[in-house]
Amino acid sequence: MKEQPKTLLQMNNVTMRFGGVVAVNGVNINLSEGRLAGIIGPNGAGKTTVFNLISGVYDPVEGDIRFRDQVISGKSPSEITHLGIARTFQNIRLFKGLNVFDNVKMATNCRTEYSFMEGVLGLPRVWRQEKESAAEVERYLELVGLLGYENTWPENLAYGLQRKLELARALATKPALLLLDEPAAGLNPTEIRELMDIIRRIHKELDMTILLIEHHMDMVMDICEELWVMNFGKVIANGDPEHIQREPEVLRAYLGS
Amino acid sequence: MNSYLASILIFTGINLISVLGMFLLMGLTGLLSFGQVGFMAIGAYVTAISYMRFGLPFGAGLLLGVGVSLLVGLVIGTVTLKLRNDYFALATYGFAEVIKNVLIYFSGYTGGSMGVFGIPAIVTLPMVIVIFLAALVLCRNFKVSKLGRNSLAIRNDELAAKVMGINTFKQKLLVFLFSAVFGSVAGSLLAFSTYYIEPNMFNWSKSVELIVIVFFGGINSLTGVVFAGMALTLLPEILHFGAEWRMVIYTAIIIVTMIYRPTGLFGRWELSLSQILGWIKGRRKSAVGRGGQGA
Numbered sequence A: 001m002k003e004q005p006k007t008l009l010q011m012n013n014v015t016m017r018f019g020g021v022v023a024v025n026g027v028n029i030n031l032s033e034g035r036l037a038g039i040i041g042p043n044g045a046g047k048t049t050v051f052n053l054i055s056g057v058y059d060p061v062e063g064d065i066r067f068r069d070q071v072i073s074g075k076s077p078s079e080i081t082h083l084g085i086a087r088t089f090q091n092i093r094l095f096k097g098l099n100v101f102d103n104v105k106m107a108t109n110c111r112t113e114y115s116f117m118e119g120v121l122g123l124p125r126v127w128r129q130e131k132e133s134a135a136e137v138e139r140y141l142e143l144v145g146l147l148g149y150e151n152t153w154p155e156n157l158a159y160g161l162q163r164k165l166e167l168a169r170a171l172a173t174k175p176a177l178l179l180l181d182e183p184a185a186g187l188n189p190t191e192i193r194e195l196m197d198i199i200r201r202i203h204k205e206l207d208m209t210i211l212l213i214e215h216h217m218d219m220v221m222d223i224c225e226e227l228w229v230m231n232f233g234k235v236i237a238n239g240d241p242e243h244i245q246r247e248p249e250v251l252r253a254y255l256g257s
Numbered sequence B: 001m002n003s004y005l006a007s008i009l010i011f012t013g014i015n016l017i018s019v020l021g022m023f024l025l026m027g028l029t030g031l032l033s034f035g036q037v038g039f040m041a042i043g044a045y046v047t048a049i050s051y052m053r054f055g056l057p058f059g060a061g062l063l064l065g066v067g068v069s070l071l072v073g074l075v076i077g078t079v080t081l082k083l084r085n086d087y088f089a090l091a092t093y094g095f096a097e098v099i100k101n102v103l104i105y106f107s108g109y110t111g112g113s114m115g116v117f118g119i120p121a122i123v124t125l126p127m128v129i130v131i132f133l134a135a136l137v138l139c140r141n142f143k144v145s146k147l148g149r150n151s152l153a154i155r156n157d158e159l160a161a162k163v164m165g166i167n168t169f170k171q172k173l174l175v176f177l178f179s180a181v182f183g184s185v186a187g188s189l190l191a192f193s194t195y196y197i198e199p200n201m202f203n204w205s206k207s208v209e210l211i212v213i214v215f216f217g218g219i220n221s222l223t224g225v226v227f228a229g230m231a232l233t234l235l236p237e238i239l240h241f242g243a244e245w246r247m248v249i250y251t252a253i254i255i256v257t258m259i260y261r262p263t264g265l266f267g268r269w270e271l272s273l274s275q276i277l278g279w280i281k282g283r284r285k286s287a288v289g290r291g292g293q294g295a
C-alpha cells in the first residue's frame, strides 16, 4: 500500500478579475508534494495569472491559496519566496545590471543572514556567507549548463540560455515548489529536449515539486505526471496525461470542435 | 599647502562624501532624489547651532545631526518610498524645499535667511580625507555584498526583485537612510569649513549638481562617480565659473552623456586593487625587460 502524498499547494475557489475581464474564475488546484505537474490551455486562458496569484504578484478577489496548510494569499511576493515558492517569468525578466553570476547570486540573498550594518562594515560573517553563496551559484549554473558564462551580461546571452538563467535564478532561492511559466517558449527542438532533461534532474535530484505551464503538448505529455487544463479562466479538466487526452472538453478547447 | 588649494580640496572632499550617498541611492538603487541637500542642511544646521548655542563639541554635534537626519529620513522615507519612483523624486524635492523654509522661518535659532555666522573652521583637509576614505570603504562593501546586488536588482526590475525574495521597501528605506547619513555628515563638515551657513547654500541646484555627478560618472561605477565628483567640483572652482554657467554646463553634460554614454562615463567599470597591483607589476616587469635588453 502506498502512503497518501501530502498536499503542498491548494487553491480554493480562486477568482481574479481585471476590470471586466475574469482572468481566473473559481479555480481549484490541489498539488501534492513531490509532483511534476503542468497547466495547459490556450492563450489567454489564465495560466500566467494563476502563477501571479500563487507568487503574490496579485491578491485574489475571491478564494484563498494555501501552501503547506498556511494561507499565503495576501502575503507579499518576497514573503512567499521566503516560504519556499520560486518562479520564472514567461516574458524573461533577468536583471540587466547584474552579470550571469550575480543574477543567480542575488537569489541566494533571501537566505543570507547578515544585516545591513554587517554588510556595509564588511564583517567576517559577510565574507563567509558570500563564499558559501558563490559555491552554490556555481552548482546551479552547472545544473542548467551555464558554467563559463559567469561574467556575461544576460542581454548578451542567446535566448535559450536566458531561459536557463531564469531557471537557475529561481532554483537559487532553494524553493520547495518551483513554478515555470512556459520554460520552453522560443526554444528549438534540441534545446527543448535538453530542458526536459534538466527539469527531470531538478525534480529528482533536488527533490522539488514542480508546476509548469506549457504550450508544447508533446513535452507536457512526456514529463508531467498530472495536468490541469484551463480555458476561459476555468479548470476544465484535471488528471494524468492519458486521461486528459481523452477528455471531450479538452479536445473541444484545443481543436475548436 | 597653499590655503586656497586646501580649501578647494576640503570642499571637493565634502562634496564627494555627499555624492557617495547619492551614488548608493540613485546609482545603485535607481531612486532619483532631490532630498540629499536637505540632509546636508540638517547636518550643517544641527551641528552649527548645537556648537554655537549649546557649546556641544563638533564631533558630538555631527553625531546629533546624523541622529536628526535619520529620524527625519525615517519619516520621509516611510511616507514616500511606497510611491512610484517619479513621485518619490518629486516628494524629495518638496522635502528639501520644506527644510529650507523651516530654516528661514525659525530665524531665532537659524538666523533666518541671513544664516549662522562665525562658525570656527575646525575641519581640516586630513580630517575630510579620512572621513571620505571611510565613506568610500563603506560604499564599496555595500556594492560587493548582497546589499549592492539587491539594489541593482531593484533598479532593474522591481517586480522581479520582489519575486526573488527581496523586501524592496525595506531595502530602499535602508539605502535612503544610509545615504542621508552621508549627506548629513557632509553638511556638518561643510558648516565647519566655511565660517557661515545660509539656507541658499542648500538649494535645489545643489541637488542637481549631485545628480549630474552620479549620472556623468556612471550609475554603476564607484570609480566613475569619484572621478566625476572630483572633476566637476574642482574644475568650476579652478576655472571660476559663475553659478549661471554651471547650470548650462550641467545641462550640456547630461545631454551629451545621454546621447553618447547612457550608462555614464565609466559604465560598470571599477578600478580594483588587484588591477592597480597588476599594472605596477606589469610596469616593473617591462622596465626590467627593457633594462635587460639594454645591458
Ligand SMILES: Nc1ncnc2c1ncn2[C@@H]1O[C@H](COP(=O)(O)OP(=O)(O)O)[C@@H](O)[C@H]1O
Residues within 6 Å of the ligand: A018, A021, A022, A023, A041, A042, A043, A044, A045, A046, A047, A048, A049, A050
Ligand atoms: N495585469 C493585467 N491587467 C489586465 N488584464 C490582464 C492582466 N493580466 C492578465 N490579464 C488578462 O487575463 C487573461 C488571462 O491572461 P493570462 O493569465 O496571461 O493567460 P495565459 O497565461 O493563459 O495566456 C487575458 O485576457 C489577459 O488579457
Ligand SMILES: [Mg+2]
Residues within 6 Å of the ligand: A047, A048, A049, A090
Ligand atoms: Mg501566459
